[in-house]
Amino acid sequence: MKGQLLGLLLLCSTAAQEEIGICYTRNNARDANRHTVKDNLRKVLVAAQSVRRHDASLPLCLFTDLDRDTVESYAGPLFRHILPDGFATFMPRSEAEKELVSGASLSRAKLRSRLGRILNLARAPYALTLFLDDDTFACLPTDGATGVRGALRALQRRAGTKTYRHYDVRAHTFAKHRREKIALRDAHECAWALARDGSRLGAGLEAHCYDALMQGADSASVSFHFST
Amino acid sequence: MNFASMASTRCLDAIDAAVRESTRLVSERRRPCHAGASFCGGVQGGALAVTPGPRLSKFSEDWAHAYLDFYSSSKGDETSSSWGGDQAPLAALMDAHCNAHPELALPSGPVNSSAPEKWTVGALPYALNVRDASERPSDATLKCTVPLMGPMLVLHQKRYLKEYLGTRDRLDSVCSTTNKGYAWLSANVTAEIEGKRCKWMGRPEVNSTISTMRPRRGPRRQAVRTSDREVVLARIAAAEDLRERQVQDRLERRRRRKRGGPLVKREPAPRAASLSMRNRQKRKERLNMRRGAESVAYEAVALA
Numbered sequence: 001m002k003g004q005l006l007g008l009l010l011l012c013s014t015a016a017q018e019e020i021g022i023c024y025t026r027n028n029a030r031d032a033n034r035h036t037v038k039d040n041l042r043k044v045l046v047a048a049q050s051v052r053r054h055d056a057s058l059p060l061c062l063f064t065d066l067d068r069d070t071v072e073s074y075a076g077p078l079f080r081h082i083l084p085d086g087f088a089t090f091m092p093r094s095e096a097e098k099e100l101v102s103g104a105s106l107s108r109a110k111l112r113s114r115l116g117r118i119l120n121l122a123r124a125p126y127a128l129t130l131f132l133d134d135d136t137f138a139c140l141p142t143d144g145a146t147g148v149r150g151a152l153r154a155l156q157r158r159a160g161t162k163t164y165r166h167y168d169v170r171a172h173t174f175a176k177h178r179r180e181k182i183a184l185r186d187a188h189e190c191a192w193a194l195a196r197d198g199s200r201l202g203a204g205l206e207a208h209c210y211d212a213l214m215q216g217a218d219s220a221s222v223s224f225h226f227s228t
Numbered sequence: 229m230n231f232a233s234m235a236s237t238r239c240l241d242a243i244d245a246a247v248r249e250s251t252r253l254v255s256e257r258r259r260p261c262h263a264g265a266s267f268c269g270g271v272q273g274g275a276l277a278v279t280p281g282p283r284l285s286k287f288s289e290d291w292a293h294a295y296l297d298f299y300s301s302s303k304g305d306e307t308s309s310s311w312g313g314d315q316a317p318l319a320a321l322m323d324a325h326c327n328a329h330p331e332l333a334l335p336s337g338p339v340n341s342s343a344p345e346k347w348t349v350g351a352l353p354y355a356l357n358v359r360d361a362s363e364r365p366s367d368a369t370l371k372c373t374v375p376l377m378g379p380m381l382v383l384h385q386k387r388y389l390k391e392y393l394g395t396r397d398r399l400d401s402v403c404s405t406t407n408k409g410y411a412w413l414s415a416n417v418t419a420e421i422e423g424k425r426c427k428w429m430g431r432p433e434v435n436s437t438i439s440t441m442r443p444r445r446g447p448r449r450q451a452v453r454t455s456d457r458e459v460v461l462a463r464i465a466a467a468e469d470l471r472e473r474q475v476q477d478r479l480e481r482r483r484r485r486k487r488g489g490p491l492v493k494r495e496p497a498p499r500a501a502s503l504s505m506r507n508r509q510k511r512k513e514r515l516n517m518r519r520g521a522e523s524v525a526y527e528a529v530a531l532a
Contacts, residue, residue: 121288142407170349205378
C-alpha cells in the first residue's frame with residue numbers, strides 16, 4: 001500500500017515536472033489589411049521553430065484567432081496546443097470600453113491584439129508556461145547547457161520547493177524601490193560567489209539569487225538550498 | 229483498545245497522513261500558496277513565466293482593466309507608434325498594487341497569500357529575454373552592469389528579426405557572439421581573474437581604493453582580510469544560528485503555552501536599515517567573520 005502510494009506520489013511529481021512549455025500569441029491574423037495569413041504567421045513560426053530544432057518534445061502552444069486546420073497547414077505539428085485567443089471571450093465593462101476596442105484602424109487592431117495577449121495569461125496551459133513574444137529566437141544550447149527546457153525546469157523546481165516563496169509571474173523587472181535595486185544588483189555577486197563554490201552558472205542559479213535576496217535571505221547563506 | 233487494533237489504527241492514520249501529504253504536495257506543486265516579496269516597478273512583457281492559479285487569473289484581469297482604463301482616460305496620440313503599449317499601464321498597476329498591499333514589499337511576502345488579489349511578480353533570469361545583444365561587446369568580454377549569468381537562451385530583438393527573418397544562421401551568429409562573453413565568464417569562475425573585471429566578482433583582499441579616495445577619519449584601523457569563501461561560510465553559519473534560535477524560541481513559546489504560563493511576545497521583525505547602517509553592519513560582520521573564521525571553517529567541513 002505504502003509502495004503504491006509512494007509510486008503514485010512519484011508519478012504525480014514527475015508528471016508535474018514535465019508540465020512545462022512555451023506559448024506564443026498570434027492574433028489578428030486575419031485582421032491586417034496588407035498581409036496574408038502566411039505573412040502573419042511567419043514570425044511566430046521562426047520563433048517556435050528555433051525552439052523545436054533543438055528540443056523535439058518541449059510542448060509549444062499558440063493562442064490565435066485562426067482555426068487549427070489553418071495553422072497546421074502552415075506549421076504542421078509544430079504546436080501541441082492551438083488555443084483560442086483571449087480577446088474572443090472579452091466582455092467590455094462599459095460602452096466606452098466597447099467603443100475603444102472596436103474600429104478598423106491599425107492602432108485599434110494593436111489594442112485588441114495586446115488585450116488578447118494579456119487575457120491569454122490567465123489560460124496558461126502548463127504548470128509553468130513561458131509566454132514569449134513572436135520576435136524572439138531561441139539560441140542553440142552551448143556545450144553542457146540544457147537550453148530553454150533546462151531553465152524552465154529550474155524555475156519550476158523553485159516553484160515546488162518550500163524553502164522559497166513562490167511567484168505567480170516572472171519577468172524582467174524594473175527596480176523602483178531600493179530593496180529591488182539591491183536585489184537586482186547583488187544577485188550578480190551572489191551567483192558569482194555560488195559559482196565559485198561549485199554551482200553551475202545558469203538561469204536556475206540566477207533565479208535562486210533573485211528570490212533569496214528579495215525574500216530577505218543573505219546572498220550567500222542560501223547556498224546549501226541550491227542544487228545544481 | 230488492544231495493541232493490534234491500536235497498531236492497525238496507527239497504520240491507517242499513517243496511510244491517511246501519507247495520502248493527505250501526497251495530495252498536499254501535488255496541489256502545492258500545481259498552485260503553491262506561499263507568495264514571495266513582489267517587485268513593484270513594472271516589467272518587460274516580452275517574456276513572462278507564469279504559474280496558473282487564481283492569483284494569475286486576477287493578475288491578468290487587473291492588467292487588462294488597467295490597460296483599458298489607461299487608454300480610455302488618456303488616449304494620447306493614437307497615430308503614434310507607442311499608442312497601445314501595455315508596459316506603462318502595467319507599471320502603474322504594479323505600483324498601485326504594492327501600495328494597496330504594503331505587505332507585498334516585505335521580504336516575507338503577503339501574510340494571507342492564498343487571496344487571489346495578492347499576486348506577486350518575481351525576476352526572470354536574464355538569459356531568457358536578452359534584448360541588448362547588439363549593445364554587448366562583440367568580443368569575448370563581459371558587460372558588468374547586466375551580465376549574463378549563463379548562456380543566452382532567448383534573443384529578443386525586433387531589429388534582428390526584421391533584418392534576418394528567415395536566415396537562422398545570422399541569428400545563430402548573434403547568439404554565439406553574445407555567448408562568447410558568457411563562455412569567458414564561465415571559464416573564469418574558478419580561475420583567478422587579473423584585476424577582477426566586475427565589482428561583483430569580489431572585492432580585492434584589502435580595499436585600497438576607498439582609503440585613497442576618502443579622507444581617513446579617526447585612528448587607522450587594521451585592514452581586514454577576508455576572502456569570498458570566508459564571507460560565504462560566515463553567512464551560512466549566521467543563518468544556521470538564526471534558524472536554530474528561531475526553532476528554540478518557537479519550542480519555548482509552545483512549552484510555556486502548554487504550561488499555562490505567561491505569554492511571551494514574539495520579537496518584532498528587524499526594521500529595514502539605512503544604507504550607511506547596512507554598510508556598517510557589513511563591516512562589523514566581516515570583522516566578526518575574521519574572528520570566527522576557524523569555527524566557521526569547521527562547520528563548513530561538517531556541512532560539506
